[in-house]
Amino acid sequence: MMTFIDLCSGIGGFRLGLELAGHKCIGYSECDKYAVRSYQAMYNTEGEWYSGDITKLKPEDIPQADIWCFGFPCQDVSCANGRRKGLAGERSGIYYTIINLVKGKNEEDKPTYLLIENVKNLLHIHEGWDFTEVLAELDEAGYDAIWQVLNSKDFGVPQSRERVFIIANLRSRGRREILPVAGTNGRALKQIVGGMQGYRVYDPNGASATVTNASGGLDKGTGLYLVRPVIGLNRMGKRQNGRLFKNPGEPMFTLTGQDTHGIAIKDPAFRIRRLTPKECWRLQGFSDELFEKARAVNQEAQLRKQAGNAVTVNVVYALAKTLPSMQN
Template sequence: MMTVLDLCSGIGGFRLGLELAGHKCVGYCDNDKAAVRSYRAMYNTEGEWYGDDVTKLKPGDIPRADIWCFGFPCQDVSCANANRRGLAGERSGIYYSIINLVKGKDEEDKPTYLLIENVKNLLHIHDGRDFAEVLAELDEAGYDAIWQVLNSKDFGVPQSRERVFIIANLRSRGRREILPVAGENGNALKQIVAGMQGYRVYDPSGVSATVTNAGGGLDKGAGLYLVRPVIGINRPGKRQNGRLFKNPDEPMFTLTGQDTHGVAIANPDFRIRRLTPKECWRLQGFPDELFEKARTVNPESQLRKQAGNAVTVNVAYAIAKTLPEAHN
């Protein structure tokens, strides 16, 4: 078992994946008050360290942990943002704040691993110069880094969500091979983690397993003939890959904090309905019992946003299972 510090914690996608793999979270940090409300309702955080703004912390403020995990803000990197400033942006520039905290630690107090997540465009923005800067900062902090683009649909959730994951290993403790992490065919039936309720096995037909969880289907027991993922109902100019609809056998569009995601249903009439917050959380691998806890402290609008900003639990779990134990 290794100890974990959950920075830019959101609703704890990294945390849950790491805990399911047997590790223990000792602290968390996020300045989104609504996300913190959900986080505290979902997990037993009593006695854990908490920071409310990573940009104001000093190295001595942070407890020692074997793993620091963080999905730093992607707004300045994402293709959905027309004004992409990259790491020079105020939000995505939080990366520097976190790495400076690592640099300020004594060698024996640095984490053995840094687990970092962001949008795939981090690899390409500004012709790759920003990603080179990410790697240079890690090198200066004393870390060797490897990275891989992973798609959530290959890890048991019916959502196409490509993210780059960087695993950095403290050089003074020896380099260990971790990536690549191999997912499975996104169309295969599979169970990823025992004990995660409500979505252990997924139907191969995209999101239909999620939206038909109520007995008898959605139309008074008549069942469903066709379900197609839909995006951009409220932002037609911001569609992913220029598409509004996917085919019935494709996974859901990537969840975001801005777009309206839904499904087009033919049974027998054609209609579009929005995904419920619970369905959005399921698409990110969160069990229903944790969603129900978060629902007691936040409105639906916040729950949807939190799902769109989260790290997919199943992917975090798969990475965590590859980590050798830290040895100081």
């Protein structure tokens, strides 16, 4: 077991994946008050170190831990942002803040590992120079880095979500082989018992299905003969891989904090309904129990946004399982 600090924590995708692999969280930092509400409702955070604004911290303010994990804000890096300032942007520039905190630590107090997540475009923005800067900063802080693009659909959830994961190892403590990590394709929505909406049963290994947003009782919206993932209900110009609709059986488009996701249902004519917040959370690997705790303290709009900004739990768990059980 190793200890870890959950920075830019959101709703704790890194935390949950690491905890499921047997590691222990000793502190977290998040500036979004709504995400903090969910986080504190979901996890037992009593007695843990906490900071709301990481930009105001000094290196000595953060307790010693074996791992620091963070998915720094991607807005300035993502293809969804036309300006794409990269690491020079105010939000994605948080990366420098965190690395400077690491640099300011005495060698014996630095974390052994940094687990970092961001959008795949981090590898390519500004012709790769921003990613070169990421690696240069890690090198200057004393870390060797390896990286891999992983897709959530290969780790048991039916969502196509490509993200680059960087594992940095403090070189003074020796290098450990962690990546590459392989997964298997997730499955799409599969109904195994029919009937009225309230009584249908779905394959637990496939996409999650909950009640529709329509009213009318248990028999409303029955007859799911064909299901297509849909993106951009609120932004019709939005595309992922040039499409608004996927084919039946394909994984959901990448969840974001901005877009409205849904599914097209043929029953017998086509209609579109939004994904429920619970479905969005399931697509990120969170349990219904944790979702219900978050729903008790937040409204639907915030829950959808939090799912879109989260790190997929299943992917973190796969990475965490490759870490050693304890330090040498």
